[in-house]
Amino acid sequence: MPVDPATLCVLANPGSGRASRDATAIDKAMAVFGPDVPLRRLTEGQTFADAVKVALADGFTTIVAAGGDGTVTGIAQALLGTQAHLAILPLGTFNFVSRGLGLSEDPEAAARAILAGHPHRISVGTVNDQLFLNNVSLGLYPRILSEREAMYARYGRFRVLAYWTVLATILRAQRTPSFRIETEDGTRALRTPLIFIARSAYQLERFGLSGADIISDDRFAVFVARTGTRWHLMKVAFHLARKRLVPGTDVELFSAHRMTIHTAKRRPRVAFDGEKRKMLAPLQFEILPDALSIIIPDDGDRVTP
Known part of the structure; x- marks a missing residue:
């Protein structure tokens, strides 16, 4: 109707x-x-x-x-x-x-x-009761958004600037943060420059990422970037731009229905659906059905x- x-x-x-x-x-x-x-x-x-x-x-x-x-x-x-x-x-x-x-x-x-x-x-999906429809990111991406906003304010909103700020932020990256992730399948401790939690099958396909079946199953598709040198991160960004990410080499993928992420910072900067906000850790992720x-x-x- x-x-x-x-x-x-x-x-x-x-x-x-x-x-x-x-x-x-x-x-x-x-x-x-x-x-x-x-x-x-x-x-x-x-x-x-x-x-x-x-x-x-x-x-x-x-x-x-x-x-x-x-x-x-x-x-x-x-x-x-x-x-x-x-x-x-x-x-x-x-x-x-x-x-x-x-x-x-x-x-x-x-x-x-x-x-x-x-x-x-x-x-x-929600993180600390904040709804998101596309994704949540920790690590480099919230910093990328800050760079992007500065570029937009200076030059206007152009997609090419969004991609440029990715490279600029990677070049200025310093130490790799540590996280502890708890899911229904157990706990893992890791160091990574970027955690990407997805809820949009379209966005995954757009960037050449697998995991659409995970989204359909009402779970989070969690991508963890492999740690490495700036050159490694540049290669990951390049592969992402060309939709040729290499599972197991560029990123690790796992899924979860519920998840808690512990961070070294009490109030880490979190990016969700293009916005960013400091949230109180630990970060609680949950799927709200229908x-x-x-x-x-x-x-x-x-x-x-």
Whole structure:
């Protein structure tokens, strides 16, 4: 059954990737939604939780996240524990969540797919009760994000800058951090420059990583980078860019349904779905089965990645 426009409320993050570069993108989508669908932009100091709470109190049952993966994750977090649905209007830089669902990055086509779509419940991952839809990273990647934000602020949001900051951060890397990981299969102590915990099969495929079957089984796909010299890390980054990671040489892969990661730092920096935050260790990872209702496109509107 198609989505009723009367149930829709669009929440926009003005700072998201393409939305900030193309001011007409959201206007094109709103023209498809129609004049009765409200557009609400986050104001200074307002959180996604605040905006979603107001929208639900006003009677809307489908909240459209207009922005990038960070916007989607923030609104999805606010919708946990409710019966409302999440829809995605991709206006970010990478849009991994929407691309994994088969949504077009054209705003008009995406809006039409939302109206013709249907709700579907999905399982989500959490770290210290923070929802994530794509991945969580520890080690180098949170530092890479800091470098990326500085480059974006100086030069604008371009994908080539995202890849450049990976190399720049690796070149400045110093000592390799240590971790202790507890899962239902036991405990392992290790030193690694990067731990990558995935929940998106699309993102794994995009970067040439195996583990889609793990995601389908409602488990975390956990990638641990092999430790080594800067040159080794450069080779790993190069293999990743060419989608030719070598299992057992570049990374080790294991899976878990629940996981606790102990770190040397009391409040390690954690990256999730393109955002970053300092979290209190140990870090508790959990799968929440069928916890989020999301609008997915019908087969005729689905775009092949």
